[in-house]
Amino acid sequence: MLSSEGKDESFFISVKKGGKARDFIMRKVCASDMKHNLAEMKSHVLEEISKVSTSEELDSVRVRYLGRKGEISVLLKHIGSLAPEERPEFGAAVNALREQVADAISRRKDELDKLALEEILHRDTIDISLPGEVYEIGGLHPLTKAMREVASVFSSLGFAAYESREAETDEMNFVKLNIAPGHPARDMQETFYLSDNTLMRTHTSPGQIRGMLSLKGKLPVRFIVPGRVYRRDPTDASHHPVFHQVEGLAVDIDVTFKELRGVLSAFMKRFFGQEVSTRLRPSYFPFTEPSCEVDISCMFCKGKGCSVCGGSGYLEVAGAGMVHPRVLVNGGYDPGKVTGFAFGFGLDRLAMLKYGIDDIRLLYGNDRRFLSQFRGL
Numbered sequence: 261m262l263s264s265e266g267k268d269e270s271f272f273i274s275v276k277k278g279g280k281a282r283d284f285i286m287r288k289v290c291a292s293d294m295k296h297n298l299a300e301m302k303s304h305v306l307e308e309i310s311k312v313s314t315s316e317e318l319d320s321v322r323v324r325y326l327g328r329k330g331e332i333s334v335l336l337k338h339i340g341s342l343a344p345e346e347r348p349e350f351g352a353a354v355n356a357l358r359e360q361v362a363d364a365i366s367r368r369k370d371e372l373d374k375l376a377l378e379e380i381l382h383r384d385t386i387d388i389s390l391p392g393e394v395y396e397i398g399g400l401h402p403l404t405k406a407m408r409e410v411a412s413v414f415s416s417l418g419f420a421a422y423e424s425r426e427a428e429t430d431e432m433n434f435v436k437l438n439i440a441p442g443h444p445a446r447d448m449q450e451t452f453y454l455s456d457n458t459l460m461r462t463h464t465s466p467g468q469i470r471g472m473l474s475l476k477g478k479l480p481v482r483f484i485v486p487g488r489v490y491r492r493d494p495t496d497a498s499h500h501p502v503f504h505q506v507e508g509l510a511v512d513i514d515v516t517f518k519e520l521r522g523v524l525s526a527f528m529k530r531f532f533g534q535e536v537s538t539r540l541r542p543s544y545f546p547f548t549e550p551s552c553e554v555d556i557s558c559m560f561c562k563g564k565g566c567s568v569c570g571g572s573g574y575l576e577v578a579g580a581g582m583v584h585p586r587v588l589v590n591g592g593y594d595p596g597k598v599t600g601f602a603f604g605f606g607l608d609r610l611a612m613l614k615y616g617i618d619d620i621r622l623l624y625g626n627d628r629r630f631l632s633q634f635r636g637l
Contacts, residue, residue, distance in 0.1 A: 424467030472591025511600030548581025578605035
C-alpha cells in the first residue's frame with residue numbers, strides 16, 4: 261500500500277535459516293500476509309531451537325530473538341507504525357509468537373539439562389562387574405586391649421582409675437616414695453631428666469602420692485594408676501625405653517596383707533584364666549614394708565617347668581607389699597590409724613604372656629602383619 265506521499269509503507273521480519281538471513285515483508289494492508297509471515301518466522305525459529313546442542317547455543321538463540329534488541333522484540337516496537345485498527349491483531353500475534361518461542365527455549369533447556377545429566381551418569385556409572393575394594397577391619401592394639409581389660413577387672417574389685425603426670429618432680433618420683441638422694445634404688449632406675457629437678461617418671465608409683473593428696477584424707481582409698489613410664493634401658497626382646505605400668509593402692513582402717521593376696525589372686529585369675537595360681541615371695545621395695553614379688557604359674561607348661569619359666573613353673577609378673585608408713589604420711593594419712601597395700605606390674609609383660617608375644621619390640625613396631633593377628637580378640 262502506498263501512502264499519500266507515494267511511498268511503500270512496509271517493514272521487514274528477518275529470520276536466519278541455514279546461516280542466511282531471510283526477510284519477510286509485512287504489509288499493513290494484508291493481515292493474512294502478516295499471519296503467514298509470522299507463522300513462517302515461527303517455523304524457522306522453532307526449527308533453529310530444536311537443532312541447538314549446547315546450553316551456550318540455546319542462550320545465543322534466546323538473546324537473538326527475545327533479547328531487548330532481539331528480532332521479536334523489534335517487531336513489537338513496530339506496532340506503532342501500523343494503522344490503529346490493525347495494531348491489536350498484529351500485537352496479539354507477535355506476543356503469541358514470543359510466548360511460543362520462550363516456551364520452546366524452556367523445553368529445549370530442560371532437554372539439554374537431562375541429556376547432560378545422562379551423559380554424566382553414563383560416564384560415572386559403576387561397573388558392578390569389577391572387583392570391589394577390600395577394606396581391612398581394624399582392631400585394638402594388644403596393649404590397648406590389655407589396659408582396658410585390666411581397668412575393667414579392677415573396677416569390678418572396687419578400684420577407680422587415676423591418671424597421673426608423666427613428667428614428674430624428683431621429689432614425687434623418688435623422695436616422697438622413701439627413695440632419698442643416694443639411695444641404691446635410684447641406680448636401678450636409669451632416668452630421663454628434663455632438668456635438675458624434673459624427669460620423665462620411671463614408674464607409676466608417684467601416682468600413689470598424688471592420688472592420696474587429691475583425696476585429702478578421705479577413706480577408703482582404692483585406685484589404680486595406669487600409664488606410660490620411661491627408663492634409659494637398652495632396647496632388646498624384653499626391655500624398651502618406653503613401656504607401661506599399672507599401679508594399685510588401697511588404704512583404709514585395718515587393711516591386711518591377706519586382702520592384698522586376695523586382690524592379686526582374683527585379678528590374675530580373671531586376666532589369665534581360672535587355672536592360674538598365684539604365689540608371693542619376700543622381696544624389698546623402699547615404698548612398701550613388708551614387700552613381695554608376685555609370681556603366677558607358667559601358662560605355657562602349666563607349672564611343670566619349661567624354658568620360658570626357667571624350669572621353676574612360675575613367672576614373675578608384679579611387685580607388691582604393705583604401704584610404708586612414711587609414704588602414708590607423705591600422702592596425708594596417719595599410719596597409726598590406717599594401713600594400706602600397693603602393687604605394680606608391667607602391662608607390657610602381662611600382654612606378652614597373655615597373647616604369646618616373645619619380643620616387646622613388636623608392641624612398638626607398628627607392623628601391620630603383627631597387629632592384624634589381634635583383630636577380634
